[in-house]
Amino acid sequence: MSWSAQTKMLKGASGIAAILLLWQLSVYVVDVPPHFYPSPAAVWRAFIEMTEKGILPSYIADSMLRYLLGVLIGTAIGCALALLIASSKLAMRMLGPMIDFLYYMVELAWIPLFVIWFGFGLPTILVAVVYVVIWPVLFNSLSGIRSIQPSLILAARSLGGSRWQVLREVVLPGMLPQAVNGFRVAAGFAFRALIFGELIGAQSGIGYLIFESTTHLQTDRTVLGMICMGLLWLFIDRNYLRPFEKATIDRWGMVVSHDS
Amino acid sequence: MSNIRISGLTVEYGIEGQPRHLALEDVSFEVCSGEFFCVVGASGCGKSTLVSAIAGFVPPKAGRVEVDGEAIRGPGPDRGVVFQEYALLPWRTVIDNVALGLKFRGVGRDERRRQAAEYLKLTGLEQAAEKYPHELSGGMKQRTAVARTLVMSPKVMLMDEPFAAVDAQTRVVLQQELLRICAAQKMTVLFVTHSVEEAVFLGDRVMVLGRPPHQIKDMIAIDIPREERDWGTIATDPRFAVLSGEVMNRVRGN
Structure with missing residues (x-):
């Protein structure tokens, strides 16, 4: 690690330390019951306790699994629907306005209904996450397909490309840059849907931890859940989404900006 | 021997809610094997539609398109298509x-x-x-x-204003190269352009297309041997000037 990177990290770490210190001090100053305003030390103790009991690791694993499954399934459905709809003018006309509307319908609004339909637990959360992933992926993939030059498809067909070959060689690569845009939006939506879904419809997971602990006035656990949520998103974003974004821009960016 | 045979070709375009547009009406002609056949006309005369119909991109409302004696059904690699926008x-x-x-x-x-x-x-x-x-x-x-x-x-190459988007100097080079390549490959070419000079420079025959009805205004043989098609000399060739003038007159509708 270079010298400047080290000092940058040191500065960042001391910033966090200062916040924690101020937080701990403020607990002494405001002097309210601990369940009303938990101290960082209490959150730390909750972290140790829940980790030792294995609750926190299993909650994190549950949340991650739901997130991953939801994003994968939602992306697959969104892309598949886009291809299906784009292959039929009628479907495009019939479904276009509905897609626009559903895209703007806030995912939260569905969750109570999902709970009735699918009960508490994985199915409801999964449906909520899949639901929010589908629309941005579908919306962007469709506009990606629409942006493909018609002559590209005609050229491929006149070179003897079958329907399937034209799909693979022209339509899929042509829609990819926009589909990736949709996926990046969807990945953020999915994380919020996961937490919202778990607040209402789960019996494990980080969202559930936040909601459940508040009802028992275990606010140290609530804050722990909030911190875990932030760290989890940071982890996903830094380790997966940003490298993915960079890779696609490096490979496809030129394709978007230079029409040939 | 004829390579492309168009008989009674009629093509309509329609956007829902609008009156259908008749792009080609009862057009018939033949292109010989190994011939460089140019189609020239003002924009909107249906010359691009002609390429689309032969390529199999649009189904005709009436008439037939035959290549080497076989009626075409949809696009296929036996008819190479070159687009203005490269594609x-x-x-x-x-x-x-x-x-x-x-x-x-x-x-x-x-x-x-x-x-x-x-x-x-x-x-x-x-x-x-x-x-x-x-x-x-x-x-x-x-x-x-x-x-x-x-x-x-391919049996034929269909070119829809292929050089319209390139600069003038490059166009001249490409035109000469195209003639060389097509001669070497003994390729049959149907070449659509709005440029009279380009059509006369390239074509063995030039078909002048106008709006329906009676779309084929004229069919003019360009009897300048291929070896003499060189922009360095042809511009001062009286035959080139006469033929260009003739085609230009027909395009203008005289």
Whole structure:
């Protein structure tokens, strides 16, 4: 690690330390019951306790699994629907306005209904996450397909490309840059849907931890859940989404900006 | 021997809620094997529709299109199409663009790259094989598009204003190169343009197309031997001036 990177990290770490210190001090100053305003030390103790009991690791694993499954399934459905709809003018006309509307319908609004339909637990959360992933992926993939030059498809067909070959060689690569845009939006939506879904419809997971602990006035656990949520998103974003974004821009960016 | 036979071809275009537009009405003509056949006309006369119909992109309302005696059904690699806007895949290199049709045909990677390389040589693109389309000039893009259709050994090549988007100097070079390549490949070409000079320079025959009805205004044989088609000398050739004037008159509707 270079010298400047080290000092940058040191500065960042001391910033966090200062916040924690101020937080701990403020607990002494405001002097309210601990369940009303938990101290960082209490959150730390909750972290140790829940980790030792294995609750926190299993909650994190549950949340991650739901997130991953939801994003994968939602992306697959969104892309598949886009291809299906784009292959039929009628479907495009019939479904276009509905897609626009559903895209703007806030995912939260569905969750109570999902709970009735699918009960508490994985199915409801999964449906909520899949639901929010589908629309941005579908919306962007469709506009990606629409942006493909018609002559590209005609050229491929006149070179003897079958329907399937034209799909693979022209339509899929042509829609990819926009589909990736949709996926990046969807990945953020999915994380919020996961937490919202778990607040209402789960019996494990980080969202559930936040909601459940508040009802028992275990606010140290609530804050722990909030911190875990932030760290989890940071982890996903830094380790997966940003490298993915960079890779696609490096490979496809030129394709978007230079029409040939 | 005739290679393309068009008989009674009528093509309509329609956008829902609007009166249908008659692009071609009862058009009949034949293109001979190995002939360089130019179609010239003002914009909106249906000359691009003619290419689309022969390529199989639009179904005719009436009439037939036959290539080598067979009625066409939809697009196919026996009719190579060169578009004004190149229509190259931006995410594929030049050589992979040229090899695309071979890939569709199921030719293995090494073999199709070998064949594509041959046609890159023919079109003067050896140096550009591994470049992407956005790194090429307009002229090189169109060379790539020509190589991409030639590699399929089509019976005919259909060209829809292929040089309209390239600069004047490049266009002159491409026109001469095209004549050379087509002569070497004994290719039958149907070439659509709005430029009278281009049509007369390239064509063995020039068909003047107007709006329906009676769309074929004239069919003019250009009796200048191919060897003498050189922009350096032809511009002062009286035959070229006379024929250009004649075609121009017909395009204007006199």
